[in-house]
Amino acid sequence: MYCHAFEKNSADYICDQSHQYIKKRYTKMSIIAQSAASVLRTASVSRTALRNLVATRGLAMVTDRPTPMVAGTPSAFLPAVSTSSGNLPASLKMKTGQIFNGTSFGAHKSIFGEIVFTTSLVGYPESMSDPSYGGQILVFTQPLIGNYGVPSAEKDIHGLLRHFESDRIQVQGIIVNDYATRYSHWTAVESLGDWCSRHGVPAISGIDTRAVTHLLREQGSTLGKIAVGEEALDGKLDDYFPDPNLRNLVAEVSTKDPLQYNPEGDVKIAIIDCGVKQNIIRCLVARGAAVTVLPWNYNFNKVADQFDGLFISNGPGSPSTCAETVSNLKVTLDTYQRPIFGICMGNLLLGMAAGLESYKLPYGNRGHNQPAINQTNGRCVITSQNHGYALKDTHMPVGWRKFFVNANDRSNEGIRHVSRPIFSVQFHPEAKGGPKDTEYLFSDFLDQVRADKVKRQSANVFFDQEIQREAAVAFA
The missing domain is CATH 3.40.50.880 (Class I glutamine amidotransferase (GATase) domain)
Incomplete structure (x- = not known):
């Protein structure tokens, strides 16, 4: 009987505590909602003030500032925006004849290379700076690329780059489906597009990378070219496809x-x-x-x-x-x-x-x-x-x-x-x-x-000892 009473009292206590907790949380959320609604009703409140209010409530904040994020500063927690131009037309043409049209977000130049694909979900800075990708146009099967930006070129105590596999971008160009102009990561210092532009590497977004990958799987790795600007707009892409694998x-x-x-x-x-x-x-x-x-x-x-x-x-x-x-x-x-x-x-x-x-x-x-x-x-x-x-x-x-x-x-x-x-x-x-x-x-x-x-070393010690023994016998 004691046990039943104890269980009943415990259950009542837990229910009571849960009710009080829910009530407090509901009240707090109501206050936040009322504050936000009050701001929205006030026409004189600027957009900046609204962002500050949301930030004080611990909610996600979106900013239009193009300032790159620097690790260790308050802005490192805010999404930054790419400053690279993304309105130029660009095309990918395969040697087998297929043409895919998209938009440039990297360097405004045309290049040749071997088209290959990677199924990696993350690690695009490491992949793009890997010397093994030399001479290749890299297609990312992961649809969204660029969302965490590009880190700095800092080095460790041995003078080795912490975040890259070489001191420059090694790929000829990159092809993505959806380029994230807004990026957010505490180590990021620039956008993927800005990084590509700085290194003179073309990049195209808006491409059906699933279709490109399907073609590559069916017909094998294919030579191709990226055309940016007027060349892509004219659609007059010649049939010259130099093979980078013939070079050393x-x-x-x-x-x-x-x-x-x-x-x-x-x-x-x-x-x-x-x-x-x-x-x-x-x-x-x-x-x-x-x-x-x-x-x-x-x-x-x-x-x-x-x-x-x-x-x-x-x-x-x-x-x-x-x-x-x-x-x-x-x-x-x-x-x-x-x-x-x-x-x-x-x-x-x-x-x-x-x-x-x-x-x-x-x-x-x-x-x-x-x-x-x-x-x-x-x-x-x-x-x-x-x-x-x-x-x-x-x-x-x-x-x-x-x-x-x-x-x-x-x-x-x-x-x-x-x-x-x-x-x-x-x-x-x-x-x-x-x-x-x-x-x-x-x-x-x-x-x-x-x-x-x-x-x-052991063999050398043994050899030295043998020489010493022979010398001792010779002079005995």
């Missing part, structure tokens, strides 16, 4: 001189720069490595003894243009016994040096949700990818095995040596953007490098 795009994006990062690191890693992303370098230095970035055609074999490991980076275009790098790597595989790791273009070049052939995929794999199956343990991981070429792995060379295979199209996603610390992957374990399921590969690589260094 790697040479265009690679460093011209050696660069060093984190020189005090405990192991020394050389990077063959075919278009290395900033986050790849960051993943190495964050794990304690001293990194030296070398040009794409640098003969690493002349300085191999100075480094504890070799890394071969990502890059744009066709691997066939990097015959000099492949030739150098063939010598490296024969003479260099220390760990080697490659990513994307690095996987292609390492595979070609080992005896495999590369081929062009129909429309490539680009996005943040590509599944790859580890052939050593059967586990499937989600990866970030951006490549248009792959290795033919039907017949693997002696001593080599498949490392990863794409779960969708069964294309090669990596190779490894069976007895030496050498491996490479076609996807991007450093992400930026994308999942970090395979970032552990950097740790695996550096673990191998450190283990190999300890082994070599």
Whole structure:
């Protein structure tokens, strides 16, 4: 009986408290509504005053101010507006004949390139500044682009860009369905349109990107051009479509001189720069490595003894243009016994040096949700990818095995040596953007490098001791 009474009193108390809470909230909301209604009825109240009233009630505020947002200031919480012009006509023409009309919101110039698409939902600043996109017109399948603006070019303690993968936009141009002129993010300093205009990159909105993607999936990656202004308005687009993959795009994006990062690191890693992303370098230095970035055609074999490991980076275009790098790597595989790791273009070049052939995929794999199956343990991981070429792995060379295979199209996603610390992957374990399921590969690589260094040091100590013993016997 006591229990029933207790339960009844508890229930009454809870109901009473709930009623009082609802009553208070209703009263508060009524006051806010009455205040807003009062302002609306007052004709002399300016629009600015109305915005201030809404802001004091903690509601979302819309502003027409074009001032870019700066992190750490009150304006960082308000949507800003792009100042780039968005009223010029623009067109995308495919080599296969299709023409798509839209509106320009980037640089007012016409360009050529290979039309490719990415299924990434976020990370457009990282994608557009990725050197692997060199020579390409990038179509975003995500309809809304530009809503969080573009961040600043600030650098970390190692001098690496925090928000971009290189110091400029690498794509030839971009195609979007819906460009967000209003942007809002605490790190944003300018709009996507302003960023494109500043770097001389054309951008088109109002395009049916689903239709473009469907065509690319049906007919494969296609050459195309972007026309802006009078050229697009006239509709007289010629049939000249130069193929950027015939150029050595790697040479265009690679460093011209050696660069060093984190020189005090405990192991020394050389990077063959075919278009290395900033986050790849960051993943190495964050794990304690001293990194030296070398040009794409640098003969690493002349300085191999100075480094504890070799890394071969990502890059744009066709691997066939990097015959000099492949030739150098063939010598490296024969003479260099220390760990080697490659990513994307690095996987292609390492595979070609080992005896495999590369081929062009129909429309490539680009996005943040590509599944790859580890052939050593059967586990499937989600990866970030951006490549248009792959290795033919039907017949693997002696001593080599498949490392990863794409779960969708069964294309090669990596190779490894069976007895030496050498491996490479076609996807991007450093992400930026994308999942970090395979970032552990950097740790695996550096673990191998450190283990190999300890082994070599131990062998040197043993060798020195043997020399000392022989010398002692000789003089006895």
